Amino acid sequence: MGSEVTFQCSRSADSRKAAILALGKAFPHQLVMQEFLVDGYFRDTNCDDPELKQKLARLCKSTTVKTRYVVMSEEILTKYPELAIEGLPTVKQRLEICNSAVTQMAIEASESCIKKWGRPVSDITHLVYVSSSEARLPGGDLYLAKGLGLRPDTRRTMLYFSGCSGGVAGLRVAKDIAENNPGSRVLLATSETTIIGFRPPSADRPYDLVGVALFGDGAGAMIIGSNPVVKTERPLFELYAALQHFLPGTEKVIDGKLTEEGISFKLERQLPQIIENNIQDFCVQLMGSAGYSEKDFNKLFWAVHPGGPAILNRLEKKLELLPEKLNASRRALTDYGNASSNTIVYVLEYMLEEAKNVRKDEQGHNEWGLILAFGPGITFEGILTKNLTV
Template identity: 70%
Template sequence: MPQGDSNGSSTQHAAPTNTTRRVPTPGKATILAIGKAFPSQIIPQECLVEGYIRDTKCVDAYIKEKLERLCKNTTVKTRYTVMSKEILDKYPELATEGSPTIKQKLEIANPAVVEMATKASLCCIKEWGRPAEDITHIVYVSSSEIRLPGGDLYLANELGLRSDVGRVMLYFLGCYGGVTGLRVAKDIAENNPGSRVLVTTSETTILGFRPPNKARPYDLVGAALFGDGAAAVIVGANPMVGQESPFMELSYAVQKFLPDTHSVIDGRLSEEGINFKLGRDLPQKIEENIEDFCRKLMAKSSVKEFNDLFWAVHPGGPAILNKLESSLKLSTDKLECSRKALMDYGNVSSNTIFYVMEYMREYLKDDGEEWGLGLAFGPGITFEGILLRSL
């Protein structure tokens, strides 16, 4: 596979300066810096099918044809992955149907997610411009590792954080985990004066890697849509003038689950790894409930019309974005940042909302909307949302 930049970042930011256009609300949590990182393997979407079929030794023409069709429909152009020829050479059993490989997968995934989380966090801390020792709390989000102690402790060690840093570990939330991490960081920042919270998300698809099987159609959706990577933000209230550059305020956060929908997104851990099933009615369920959820968030602002907001939406897939756009009658540019993140990175689970927000930061620089919504959806069905204010 072609090699990519180890941190995958194409955007360079200067040291923080006080460029805030709007004054932060006293006591409200703000995002002070953002960073991202990726594994070295980059996969152009047009190369995925041949590589996946080769790596899994699949000889079924139907499966290949279906994967080709799915890859075109996802709108993804490039993705990053931990999986490599070296890993498959070392663990050939990963490409064998029915092999109990959870131990091997965790040997790969556990250090990989911390390595990516460390790179993303260092990138974020560099942009923030203050020493790592000033971080008071960590919120660590991942659905891709399992161990005790968790990746939060390994990350704290790698970053050289002080030993009394407050750690929160959020495991197996799936695609809404990044917004949950922001909600938890908001609560910490606003209730602990002077605190600075590092939110780190890191994901790899290794736990779900297996040969394709007609009995598991969602495996092909995962192969066509999901990617690997990490992201980090630093959250704090009452930014230090001249030292910190807040670009987004976390005004109000809401989580909601839809009763009796827990089987629509179903993930089970087994000796073979993690198995997912995704209900075809997921986009429809989101469409049926999204307007009321958004109006609850909007009620805390002065905005009444959906098109007067900016939209930072986790791109679970093009069908979800299309349903959201049509049901809320959004203009075509409103989900541009979400579609760009999906195109450039695929669905990277909890990380993806931060890739969207990084694009949104650039989009909002030229007199963009003041108020917006950050949204993500995942197992439950769970809706996670934050009313955002651009600074």
């Protein structure tokens, strides 16, 4: 897990369209096995509520997550014991940890991505930085640019608190920048940690346990640009068309607040159903720009942010997808949990890995695909894309 794979381009890219030229990822050092999470969490928070413990154990089994990386450690809890005490104002302490942690992970993911890209860091012209795990002025984009040694005239854009849709939203923004600035090379970096919302279990907040069972930490990075340099750059995915849509009246379904105790999130039970009810029309609109219709769902590949197994299951059922169509999303969820905006990078890496094993007679059904994510709003983010490696 976490190994790097090199991919070669076998299709020519449209010089007018932006393409993903490289992918990178990074994680904190703490690897948590799902089977040990319950005992560790209740020990760390000094909680002995057997009912809540049983509830979390059931949730851990239902998420399908087996491993995930986290910034939280015994050292951090020793230094900041107040993080495990109910009701104490700790946003200052959380941001001390989160701001530096997300920057370090973003630097490591970006360096990995730039190395695979194969061009010098000085060739990066734009930076798009995505995070829902920090808050400061100047923002994390400046600290990331400094840590990487980007040129002072690198044009920076921040996307804060976009939640799970942030990675695809950042990709949409990077696509627009690349296509409207000839010769530009955009670094998209995402970085997240759950410490910003870490709290002890409480019977008054049973929904918190869903996050404990599901979410993980990490960072992701991509290089995006149009008109790839022959023999130097290897385009992976061509970004053909992008679409964003929010569902009116759903603002409270994914509800997040910054409080004295950090960030609190609440996901309503109807979230998977709302996504199921609206996903088909969204996908058909996005696919239509390449001449596809709802009859063609299984001709595409599907890179879907794995918000949770219920969302993947409902999407699969609604669109009548073949079981293997969501393999990459399910693998990312199993190996890394829901790492918020980062997770789409992990899904795309698995998608490329699986594309190498596709039979030649099936390649036409896996050339085009959709990159999808769902976030606060409820907001749908989608990109119609072409896999240039199959």
